[in-house]
Amino acid sequence: MNDFEDFISRYQDMVYTTSLRLLGRAQEAEDVSQDVFLKAFRRFGELKDSPTAGGWLKTVATNLSLNQLSRHRARWTLFSELDREDAPFDAAEAEVPVPEVSDEALEAALAALPDHQRVPLALFHFEDLSYEEIAGRLGASLAKVKSDIFRARAALRKALEAA
């Protein structure tokens, strides 16, 4: 069990961060992180010395967080579609400078975004998924994913400028 304790210590911040940035709620992120490590425990023989253990944990944390969100997905997809007004999409928008703020302020602004904006934004910037991959994972159209990410950045910028 000592080996597993070391394993948890090594990866817990990464697993928790991945879940928290997708879920936006600390308690849910902790619950999902626990499930991730329990899955790892059942395969600990393989993972213990594996150089890909970190990647495996990150993938499982992402999948379990998205599963957790899927309970609410039908609802937020609907509302997101309802208020969509074909927002302009500009790929270069990601390169636009952001206001200089503290890490804490940026995390708080991220957590305050609605699920349908925060999730695709986190998958794009933190998990390195392409727009197509995000659309596939969320079961949404490519146009909707691009629109939601565009709106998420706009909302984030607005929140940070007001901070």
Added chain:
Amino acid sequence: MSESFDARLRRLPARRAPRTLAPRVLAAAALYARPWHRRPFWTWTLPAQAAFVAAVALGAAALLWLGEPVAASARILPGLDTLAPLGRALSRLLWLARLPLLGLVVMSAVPAAALASVALSRRTS
């Protein structure tokens, strides 16, 4: 106003996991380290849970429908005379308990089907 969204977000440091996470995981892992028959039902794998519930439902159904024939054969077959009172008692007991048993079968079938569908969907996803 100098850094892009992408660069700024990627530069965010990892959040510190709550202190309660590791103790929670270790306590749960200790539970999972036990043999399956010494663990709470909710820690079994979904297919095992579904199989158990289905087995209970089938067992109850079998008792319900086979009770009377068993009692009858105990009365008819030579050499089984001594079992006849037992068969009759079992038959009477099952007859009295038929409605609760039927309810148990129906109630067990619903969670069994639900667990099986979750297990199948997890396996295919």
